[in-house]
Amino acid sequence: AQSVTQLDSHVSVSEGTPVLLRCNYSSSYSPSLFWYVQHPNKGLQLLLKYTSAATLVKGINGFEAEFKKSETSFHLTKPSAHMSDAAEYFCVVSAGRDDKIIFGKGTRLHILP
């Protein structure tokens, strides 16, 4: 069965500095990996996805993620944080013979002025 671990429940960065949200996954099969964002009291929005094409994936709002099979990681990065990036971010994995799409527990990103 697949699983996903987000290594930090909270991350705080200053506006204008880089963002790194860490995600490790476990899967016996080639995974599909996603990052979703949820702003306060809002629904979930897809940031980016990896489905076995290029390992460096670019998403919306300047975010990108790199699939590293050897490290079973799919970390989310952004060069310069903006106040509007404050939200909760979810790493998501789908793999295996079933069709389950599994969410991590989330990382809440705080942006300091």
Place this chain on the structure above:
Amino acid sequence: NAGVTQTPKFQVLKTGQSMTLQCAQDMNHEYMSWYRQDPGMGLRLIHYSVGAGITDQGEVPNGYNVSRSTTEDFPLRLLSAAPSQTSVYFCASSYSGRRGELFFGEGSRLTVL
């Protein structure tokens, strides 16, 4: 341009009562799923369906039933509500199963007293 529609948005139940959360999508998506979101737990998969007449259990299926008689609808039933089922519930659909982007409803906030 409705997308995924969930009803009701808010509901208060007493322990032991039953209810059905409705979910409908107008995008002709074969894949539909139900998640519950609790603080610090991320989104946990309750049940999912890869097409009409096909359903399967997710990570936390106990206490919930589903059916999929049409492509458009995927209701979630609580047969005997318990306080542990107090949560925010999200319905989601995807155009290409577990490798596609999930489109979410706005969520249903359920409180069980």
